[in-house]
Amino acid sequence: MEILIIIVAGIMIGASVYLMLSKSLIRIIIGTGILSHGILLMLLTMGGLKRGGIPVLDDSVQQYSDPLPQAMLLTVIVITFALTAYMLVIAIRVYRELGTDNVEELKGVPREDD
Structure with a gap:
């Protein structure tokens, strides 16, 4: 199962x-969102897809789950949401001001037909 998730994450990246x-x-903003999802899958897979008890000290539980990957995933989700919202606001502002979303036109690179 881990191999399949690694392959899917590689395809997404x-x-x-x-x-x-x-x-x-x-397309750049969508690519950034897909990249974050691929990284989430990689972090989840690196944590291991194993079953275990809750990460609370108890005498009856022999094997514990690692809570660190879930904490990292939540952090990545929040940061990705904020980054995507910021990039969308900047893209909307650029489109309203300049009337284009083409990166080469934003840089001032001359076209072939000019």
């Missing part, structure tokens, strides 16, 4: 890199 290398700001 590869797709996100492809989207982030495009010229559209919206």
Whole structure:
């Protein structure tokens, strides 16, 4: 099961890199979101997909679950939400001011037909 999740996370990270290398700001933002989901899967898999007791000291539990991966996942989710919201606000502002979401037009790179 872990191998399957690692493969899915790799595909998601590869797709996100492809989207982030495009010229559209919206595709870059979507690629960033997919990248964060791939990283979440990788963190979850690194924590191990094993069963165990609750992470509370008790004499009846022999094997404990590690609470650190879940804490890291929650932190990544909050940071990703804030980053995505910020990038969307910036993209909307850029589109309203300049009328384009093409990154090359934002940099002032001359086109081939000019």
